[in-house]
Amino acid sequence: MELPALHCRARQRGWPLPASPAARRPCESRPRPRHRTAALCAAVAVPGARYRVEERRPRSRAQLVGQLLRLLQGRDILWLVLGSAGLLLSSLAELASPPLAAGALFAAVQGQREVLLPRCLAVAAVALLSGAAEGLRNFAFNMLRSRLVAHVRRSAFFVLMAQELSFFDEVDAAELTSRLSSDCMSVYSYLSDVLSFFLRAGAVTVFSSLALLRISSSITWRVLLLLALLLGCAEWYGQVTRSTGRRTQDALAELGRVSSESLQLLRTVRALGAEDLHRRLFRRQNDAISKTQRQRGVALGVFSATSNGLGVMLQAVTLLVGGGLVLGGSMTGEALATYLLYLDTLVDSALELGIEWSSCNDALGSAERVLGILQTPMVRERGRSPGASRGDVCFDSVHFAYPSRPKRQVLKGVSLKCCAGETTALVGFSGSGKSSLISLLLRFYDLKEGHGSVKFDDVDVQQLDRSWLRCQLGVVAQNPRLFRGTVAENIAWGWPATRKEVHAAAEAALAAEFIEQLPEEWDTKSSVRRVQWNSVEGYDTVCSDEKLLSGGQRQRIALARALLRDPTVLLLDEPTSALDPKSSALVSQALEQAQWSEGRQCRRTMIIVAHDLRLGAVQRADKIVVMGRGEILEQGRHAELLELDGSYRRPQPSSARLEVRTKRCDPRVLTGPLAKGQTKTQRFFLA
Numbered sequence: 001m002e003l004p005a006l007h008c009r010a011r012q013r014g015w016p017l018p019a020s021p022a023a024r025r026p027c028e029s030r031p032r033p034r035h036r037t038a039a040l041c042a043a044v045a046v047p048g049a050r051y052r053v054e055e056r057r058p059r060s061r062a063q064l065v066g067q068l069l070r071l072l073q074g075r076d077i078l079w080l081v082l083g084s085a086g087l088l089l090s091s092l093a094e095l096a097s098p099p100l101a102a103g104a105l106f107a108a109v110q111g112q113r114e115v116l117l118p119r120c121l122a123v124a125a126v127a128l129l130s131g132a133a134e135g136l137r138n139f140a141f142n143m144l145r146s147r148l149v150a151h152v153r154r155s156a157f158f159v160l161m162a163q164e165l166s167f168f169d170e171v172d173a174a175e176l177t178s179r180l181s182s183d184c185m186s187v188y189s190y191l192s193d194v195l196s197f198f199l200r201a202g203a204v205t206v207f208s209s210l211a212l213l214r215i216s217s218s219i220t221w222r223v224l225l226l227l228a229l230l231l232g233c234a235e236w237y238g239q240v241t242r243s244t245g246r247r248t249q250d251a252l253a254e255l256g257r258v259s260s261e262s263l264q265l266l267r268t269v270r271a272l273g274a275e276d277l278h279r280r281l282f283r284r285q286n287d288a289i290s291k292t293q294r295q296r297g298v299a300l301g302v303f304s305a306t307s308n309g310l311g312v313m314l315q316a317v318t319l320l321v322g323g324g325l326v327l328g329g330s331m332t333g334e335a336l337a338t339y340l341l342y343l344d345t346l347v348d349s350a351l352e353l354g355i356e357w358s359s360c361n362d363a364l365g366s367a368e369r370v371l372g373i374l375q376t377p378m379v380r381e382r383g384r385s386p387g388a389s390r391g392d393v394c395f396d397s398v399h400f401a402y403p404s405r406p407k408r409q410v411l412k413g414v415s416l417k418c419c420a421g422e423t424t425a426l427v428g429f430s431g432s433g434k435s436s437l438i439s440l441l442l443r444f445y446d447l448k449e450g451h452g453s454v455k456f457d458d459v460d461v462q463q464l465d466r467s468w469l470r471c472q473l474g475v476v477a478q479n480p481r482l483f484r485g486t487v488a489e490n491i492a493w494g495w496p497a498t499r500k501e502v503h504a505a506a507e508a509a510l511a512a513e514f515i516e517q518l519p520e521e522w523d524t525k526s527s528v529r530r531v532q533w534n535s536v537e538g539y540d541t542v543c544s545d546e547k548l549l550s551g552g553q554r555q556r557i558a559l560a561r562a563l564l565r566d567p568t569v570l571l572l573d574e575p576t577s578a579l580d581p582k583s584s585a586l587v588s589q590a591l592e593q594a595q596w597s598e599g600r601q602c603r604r605t606m607i608i609v610a611h612d613l614r615l616g617a618v619q620r621a622d623k624i625v626v627m628g629r630g631e632i633l634e635q636g637r638h639a640e641l642l643e644l645d646g647s648y649r650r651p652q653p654s655s656a657r658l659e660v661r662t663k664r665c666d667p668r669v670l671t672g673p674l675a676k677g678q679t680k681t682q683r684f685f686l687a
């Protein structure tokens with residue numbers, strides 16, 4: 001059968017085709033209970049495994065199939081049994097049909113009216129049975145696939161969400177996103193190919209070969225020789241499909257990365273005048289995809305020509321040898337007709353088998369990657385949740401290196417006590433480890449044993465429940481990010497709050513005034529909220545990251561977010577960086593106001609990371625800690641440090657000051673050639 005006809009037939013039957021994995025149908029399934037997801041993850045988890053996803057790939061195909069089958073539970077088994085029953089019935093019906101059809105044909109040729117009708121009825125009955133069995137097979141396997149893919153995708157997402165931040169330092173988030181979307185779909189095609197289509201084609205190939213051997217072994221060995229050639233050809237085509245498919249997937253992933261980065265950072269791209277560079281990068285990947293598609297097209301052309309030629313040759317050889325046997329009287333005409341019909345079935349199924357073998361291997365690769373995610377151990381440990389907290393923070397001889405750069409010591413024996421209700425300002429050179437201290441307190445990273453400890457209310461943070469700990473700590477990051485949603489939703493993100501509480505938090509963060517003046521833009525989702533909350537204010541304006549709001553406004557929304565949770569400790573990482581003096585003054589005022597907790601009727605502990613030493617909150621801090629190269633250089637109150645006449649009084653030029661100087665001097669001096677032995681810094685100061 002011709003390849004396009006084969007594809008067309010496959011499409012009619014709802015089988016997936018190897019050339020267009022992307023076009024395969026998406027699948028949905030009913031949500032399942034949580035414990036099921038945990039069970040799925042546990043089923044494939046390898047205890048004690050390292051973080052890298054690739055390192056834990058299963059070694060053999062059998063292991064992989066075993067792992068996929070272990071994902072089947074409960075009702076999945078029922079769908080599997082039903083699908084297999086349909087598969088068996090449809091294969092048997094396909095095998096029963098050639099002798100019945102040949103019998104009916106010969107009854108008509110020989111004028112045997114009395115047997116013609118029953119034979120035709122038998123052909124019709126087998127066709128009906130085959131149709132029903134096909135329907136059952138497709139329906140049951142489709143149900144199975146969609147349920148399983150939804151489980152796998154959800155489990156993979158939950159596993160990723162449960163990872164520590166250090167996991168994402170080591171793997172590419174874009175790659176993980178691609179695995180979640182495209183590879184989960186490929187698991188779907190894997191199941192579709194192997195369980196439904198591939199097994200059926202395999203069964204029909206074996207049974208029809210046996211039937212051919214039974215009818216005439218002398219024709220069959222010649223046929224099988226030619227068939228081996230045909231299978232070799234299909235295997236070659238499969239290899240080409242596999243390698244071009246893999247290259248296309250890689251190029252598509254890169255194309256997605258380039259295009260999303262270009263569009264997300266369009267402002268920066270424009271400001272740098274780098275549009276041409278981005279066009280070139282995009283074109284390179286796009287051309288790579290076209291090239292692999294062209295190679296695939298050539299291979300398809302060669303394969304269809306060869307397979308059609310070999311198919312015709314098979315029939316010619318059968319007619320030649322079989323015709324001789326019929327003329328010699330050692331074979332009946334009916335047997336030859338049955339043989340030809342079986343041959344057609346065999347060629348069809350053998351070609352399908354050859355083609356699907358390759359797409360099955362492709363999908364197996366994807367399944368492997370997805371299972372790699374599922375094998376990543378989740379952080380499950382539950383620590384203590386002591387109830388109320390005071391807000392004492394203590395860093396005790398902390399030595400720390402990021403897991404992705406284990407040789408670079410970021411903190412070298414830092415000891416620091418931040419008493420409850422006091423404000424501590426961490427100042428110092430860029431890269432000296434200030435934000436790393438905050439990350440350790442938040443348990444974004446854990447200290448290794450013997451590398452000191454971080455204590456919250458005199459308890460090592462590693463013994464505390466992460467969620468409880470993070471509820472006690474309110475964070476305003478250096479560059480706060482907003483989610484797509486209304487301003488009110490953004491303030492209450494992940495926290496059950498009433499509208500009144502959202503307003504109070506916005507007021508405490510001095511954000512209420514600008515929020516109320518925001519334009520009212522609605523989308524369907526927020527208009528639901530509008531009815532619920534009966535509100536028509538700027539709080540329902542839809543915003544998203546870096547859209548609509550300025551840096552200072554986003555920082556105040558982040559402060560409102562933190563205050564809504566009424567934490568005992570406020571962690572502020574560069575709260576006024578990149579703000580103009582007016583916004584900076586507003587945020588400073590908001591911070592001063594934010595230190596008093598109305599709910600707890602006490603002062604919060606505040607830890608401020610700052611470059612701007614003029615910030616009121618820094619100068620008024622109970623303790624100012626000056627850091628340099630992972631160590632504490634000096635600490636004390638503002639006046640004490642000024643008196644000390646050390647790093648605090650005469651800091652190295654910070655990035656902000658560098659910026660001011662850069663604006664004043666001739667840019668050519670900064671970009672011109674360096675004198676012999678001169679560093680860029682020396683050139684800058686000379687300028």
Ligand SMILES: Nc1ncnc2c1ncn2[C@@H]1O[C@H](COP(=O)(O)OP(=O)(O)OP(=O)(O)O)[C@@H](O)[C@H]1O
Nearest residue numbers: 169402404405410429430431432433434435436437
């Ligand atoms: N996720 C990470 N993985 C590896 N290294 C990191 C990571 N985050 C920060 N670092 C490195 O740790 C060092 C300290 O960084 P940190 O952000 O703590 O400094 P900082 O004092 O807060 O700097 P800045 O004032 O510029 O924000 C830097 O050398 C930085 O390159």
